[in-house]
Each structure stands twice: as C-alpha cells, then as structure tokens.
Amino acid sequence: MTRDQLIDNIFSKKSYLCVGLDADLSKIPTHLLDSPDPVFEFNKQIIDATKDLCVAYKPNTAFYEALGAKGWETLKKTADYIGDKHLRIADAKRGDIGNTAERYAEAFFNQMAYDALTVAPYMGEDSVKPFLNTKGKWIILLAHTSNPGSSDFQLFSDGKKNLYEEVVTKSQQWASPDQMMFVVGATRADRIGHIRKLSPKNFFLVPGVGAQGGSLEEVSKEAITSECGLLVNSSRAIIYASSGKDFAEAARTEALKVKKEMERWL
Amino acid sequence: MTRDQLIDNIFSKKSYLCVGLDADLSKIPTHLLDSPDPVFEFNKQIIDATKDLCVAYKPNTAFYEALGAKGWETLKKTADYIGDKHLRIADAKRGDIGNTAERYAEAFFNQMAYDALTVAPYMGEDSVKPFLNTKGKWIILLAHTSNPGSSDFQLFSDGKKNLYEEVVTKSQQWASPDQMMFVVGATRADRIGHIRKLSPKNFFLVPGVGAQGGSLEEVSKEAITSECGLLVNSSRAIIYASSGKDFAEAARTEALKVKKEMERWL
Numbered sequence: 156m157t158r159d160q161l162i163d164n165i166f167s168k169k170s171y172l173c174v175g176l177d178a179d180l181s182k183i184p185t186h187l188l189d190s191p192d193p194v195f196e197f198n199k200q201i202i203d204a205t206k207d208l209c210v211a212y213k214p215n216t217a218f219y220e221a222l223g224a225k226g227w228e229t230l231k232k233t234a235d236y237i238g239d240k241h242l243r244i245a246d247a248k249r250g251d252i253g254n255t256a257e258r259y260a261e262a263f264f265n266q267m268a269y270d271a272l273t274v275a276p277y278m279g280e281d282s283v284k285p286f287l288n289t290k291g292k293w294i295i296l297l298a299h300t301s302n303p304g305s306s307d308f309q310l311f312s313d314g315k316k317n318l319y320e321e322v323v324t325k326s327q328q329w330a331s332p333d334q335m336m337f338v339v340g341a342t343r344a345d346r347i348g349h350i351r352k353l354s355p356k357n358f359f360l361v362p363g364v365g366a367q368g369g370s371l372e373e374v375s376k377e378a379i380t381s382e383c384g385l386l387v388n389s390s391r392a393i394i395y396a397s398s399g400k401d402f403a404e405a406a407r408t409e410a411l412k413v414k415k416e417m418e419r420w421l
Numbered sequence: 422m423t424r425d426q427l428i429d430n431i432f433s434k435k436s437y438l439c440v441g442l443d444a445d446l447s448k449i450p451t452h453l454l455d456s457p458d459p460v461f462e463f464n465k466q467i468i469d470a471t472k473d474l475c476v477a478y479k480p481n482t483a484f485y486e487a488l489g490a491k492g493w494e495t496l497k498k499t500a501d502y503i504g505d506k507h508l509r510i511a512d513a514k515r516g517d518i519g520n521t522a523e524r525y526a527e528a529f530f531n532q533m534a535y536d537a538l539t540v541a542p543y544m545g546e547d548s549v550k551p552f553l554n555t556k557g558k559w560i561i562l563l564a565h566t567s568n569p570g571s572s573d574f575q576l577f578s579d580g581k582k583n584l585y586e587e588v589v590t591k592s593q594q595w596a597s598p599d600q601m602m603f604v605v606g607a608t609r610a611d612r613i614g615h616i617r618k619l620s621p622k623n624f625f626l627v628p629g630v631g632a633q634g635g636s637l638e639e640v641s642k643e644a645i646t647s648e649c650g651l652l653v654n655s656s657r658a659i660i661y662a663s664s665g666k667d668f669a670e671a672a673r674t675e676a677l678k679v680k681k682e683m684e685r686w687l
Contacts, residue, residue, distance in 0.1 A: 177521075215524075218521075220493075221525070221527040221528045223532045224491070224497065225490070227486075227489065227490040227493040231490065248515065251514055252567070253568065258483035258487040259487070261487040262487045262489075266488070266489045267489070275516055276573075276574060277542060277566075277575065278541075278566050278570050279568070279569070279570025279571055280570040282568070302518040304518075304545020304548055305545055307542075307545030307591060308543060308587065308591075309545070311579060311584055311587055312579055313578055313579055314579065318574065321577055325574075
C-alpha cells in the first residue's frame with residue numbers, strides 16, 4: 156500500500172485507527188476453543204466487526220510464534236483475510252545483518268502478504284535497507300517505545316540529543332517517508348511533539364493508547380499533520396472488550412468510540 | 422543447559438565452536454531439493470558430521486521464516502534433532518514489551534526446545550527479564566555486532582562511553598552470567614578485549630569469523646577466560662564449504678580446522 160493510498164483511506168474513513176491482533180489462547184472467548192483454528196476464528200470476527208472503522212491491522216508475531224508452525228499459518232491466513240484495503244503491519248521487531256534481513260523481507264512481504272514490518276534499529280543501516288526494495292512496502296522503525304524499559308537505552312544521551320532522536324534523524328538518510336514510519340509510544344506524549352519536529356513527514360505508529368494508559372487526545376494534539384501522519388494502535392482495549400460471545404460486537408463498540416474521537420482531529 | 426554443563430562440554434571437547442545453521446534453499450546442494458524437507462535433511466547431515474567438533478548450534482530464524490509455516494516446523498525439528506548435548510541457540514534477535522516477550526519465551530523455550538535466544542536491547546529491561554524465569558535458559562543480548570551498520574547507533578556516545586558499553590554495563594544488573602551472554606562481533610577484535618573488561622564472567626557469542634572476515638586468533642587472545650567464556654560462531658564458511666554431494670564431509674573438514682585452532686587456546 157502506497158503512502159497516497161494510506162492517506163486516502165484515512166480521510167475517506169475518517170479514522171487513523173490500527174487494531175492490534177494480539178490474540179492469546181488464554182484470553183480469547185472460550186466458545187472459540189473448539190474451532191479448528193481458534194485464533195483465526197477470533198481474528199476473522201474482530202476484522203469483520205471493525206473493518207469499516209480502522210485503516211490498519213497489526214498482529215504481533217510473538218502471539219503466533221507461541222503456537223508453533225500452526226500459529227505461523229494463522230499469521231499468514233490473517234494477512235490474506237484482512238485483504239489489501241487495510242495496511243497490514245507485522246509487528247515483528249526484527250533487525251539483523253543485510254543477507255539475513257533479506258530473508259525477513261521474503262518472509263513477511265512475499266511468503267506472507269504483509270505491507271509493513273516493525274524493525275529494531277540497533278544494528279543500523281544494513282539491517283534496514285533490504286526491506287525497502289519494493290514500492291508500497293514499509294518498515295516501521297522503533298524510535299521511542301511505550302514500555303517502562305524504553306528509558307534504559309533510548310534516553311542515552313550525547314549531551315545534545317537522546318538515542319531515540321539520533322535514530323529518528325539518522326534513519327531519514329536511509330529511507331523516504333514513503334516507506335518508513337516510526338514507532339512512537341503514546342505514554343510519553345510530551346516527546347511525540349518533539350519527534351514530530353524532527354520528522355515532519357513520517358507517519359508514526361503509536362502504541363500505548365488504551366491498556367498502557369496513553370491518551371489519544373494528547374497524541375493527536377502533538378503530532379497530527381495535514382496528511383494525518385498517525386496510525387494509533389489499540390490492541391487489548393478493543394479485542395478483549397468482552398470475553399463473552401459478544402466479543403466482536405463489544406470490540407466494535409470500543410473501536411467506534413476511538414474512531415469518533417479521531418473524526419474530530421481530521 | 423546450565424553454565425557448568427556448557428563449560429564442561431567445552432573443556433571435554435576442547436572446542437568452543439558454534440555452527441550456524443543458516444540454510445538457504447538457493448545455496449544448499451541441489452541433490453537435496455527432492456527430499457520432503459530439504460533444509461532439515463541438510464541440517465541433519467551437517468549436525469551428524471560436526472557434532473563431536475562443536476558445543477553449540479545456532480539457526481538464524483530468518484532463514485526458516487522465509488519458508489513459511491513449513492520452515493517453522495523445520496526450526497522445531499532441528500532443535501529436537503540437535504538434542505540436549507549441545508547448546509541450542511535460536512538467533513532470533515527478538516525484543517518487545519513484557520507481556521509479548523513472555524510469548525517469545527513460550528515460543529522458543531517451551532514450544533521448541535531451544536536453550537538460548539538472541540535479544541535486541543533497544544526496548545530495555547522489561548524486554549529482557551521474561552526470558553530469565555527458567556534455570557538453564559539463556560538470553561544472548563546484542564552488544565556490539567559484526568555488521569557495517571553496527572557503528573550507526575552502537576557507537577553513539579555520551580562522551581565517556583558508547584551505547585554498546587552502556588548495554589553491557591547496565592544489563593548486568595538484570596541478569597547473572599549464568600543466564601546472559603553477549604553478542605560481540607569478531608570483526609572489531611580491538612573492542613572485544615575492552616568488552617571483556619566490562620564483563621569478566623559473561624560468555625560472548627562471537628559471529629563474524631569466517632565469511633565476515635574476523636580472526637579466531639585475535640578474538641581468543643583478547644577475550645578467552647579461565648572458563649573459556651567464548652562461543653565462536655561460523656556459519657557460511659562451514660555449511661557451504663562445498664556445494665556438492667560431499668557438503669557434509671567438507672563441512673567437517675572446515676569445522677575440524679577451527680576446532681584444532683581452538684584446542685591451542687583451551
């Protein structure tokens with residue numbers, strides 16, 4: 156999916172919501188556990204219930220890998236089921252040397268139909284570049300994450316700037332805003348505005364709204380642009396809104412609340 | 422595998438060789454391509470030919486993920502085939518928030534029989550801790566990698582120390598040398614001795630010897646300890662020593678050369 160297509164989708168749907176498909180067998184409604192592929196059944200119903208309200212879906216690969224080869228098959232089927240009208244983000248946080256990064260690109264962009272992959276920046280340029288060979292495919296580089304441990308190294312400073320600022324600045328020499336986004340956590344809204352100044356054109360994928368406590372209002376105020384420039388992710392608050400048979404309906408209700416707030420900002 | 426068991430294996434075999442099982446369908450001998458699982462067949466023959474010469478095997482997950490769900494099955498079967506007499510390292514370079522890291526631990530340590538997982542440090546403490554709940558299971562944290570891009574952020578400095586030094590120092594507050602190793606690339610041998618001073622007890626997993634140009638002699642001189650403290654990995658130079666029907670025999674010849682040099686240092 157190209158940048159123009161993504162922006163069109165956002166403004167026509169009046170939404171910049173990304174739904175995180177982090178399905179955990181111990182948390183999905185028990186009535187699904189009898190189906191041949193409970194996680195896929197769960198994802199399908201969540202997708203059906205929310206697809207008009209969001210522009211992206213983001214499965215975190217850990218939840219699928221924990222189910223073995225079968226989970227990997229579910230990850231692939233989920234991308235196919237989402238289809239090409241939504242940005243399909245594999246939240247995999249990969250990052251390796253060049254010849255290995257090429258294999259990851261093969262895995263997520265060719266073997267499976269994902270449009271975007273989250274990538275950790277620690278190994279530098281040659282771990283990023285192999286993902287950029289195909290127009291319409293994206294990397295989403297970790298900049299400043301939403302978790303407590305984000306302060307351990309991301310705030311390491313050379314006296315003028317923190318590591319996360321160096322990542323945001325230097326990586327822009329490697330990839331254009333047509334193929335690179337940044338992960339910027341919602342839990343530190345004060346820093347989002349600052350990162351926006353460092354990267355006026357890049358989309359931000361923003362986790363941490365919902366279960367992790369970030370505020371959609373703060374994030375939007377600080378970082379929205381004329382092209383939107385934001386994908387705000389919510390996982391647990393939407394997909395686990397109910398643990399009963401009404402889980403998909405409850406997910407829709409929660410997604411609709413978020414989407415209604417987003418309309419105000421677009 | 423506990424630290425004591427690993428050290429025993431090293432000194433009884435007189436080897437600290439780790440063989441990297443990065444099998445690529447486009448590079449393995451063509452006569453294997455007719456077998457039902459060519460990569461597994463390749464791995465089996467490499468393992469049979471080298472198991473008395475090495476103490477660890479390290480598949481890089483990217484090469485398996487590029488083959489889809491079937492590759493994931495091969496990754497699991499490979500761990501089972503290696504067995505518990507060798508340290509089984511999944512070179513996956515994962516790193517995510519706490520509840521997600523728990524799923525990765527489930528994937529690699531329970532669903533599959535790996536003993537150790539490589540982890541990227543960018544997200545900090547809560548991305549590391551969930552891997553430490555089981556004795557005998559290890560994380561191997563990226564410190565200073567062997568690729569060209571390692572200088573992009575790993576050498577970011579606060580004026581007194583580089584980021585990789587901060588990673589080595591701070592992470593030792595989170596995990597003991599019984600469960601944490603560091604990845605230290607062989608291509609910058611001058612820095613290995615320095616990292617050894619910062620972490621006298623931790624094992625180092627050292628890639629970059631062989632195809633990437635690092636020197637086993639330099640690495641050993643700079644960083645070997647009375648408990649050895651080193652696992653030196655070689656992937657392409659061993660597994661692709663021949664592309665013919667004699668590939669396993671050729672791999673053995675290469676592994677034996679490395680092991681003979683290691684004997685001198687133990």
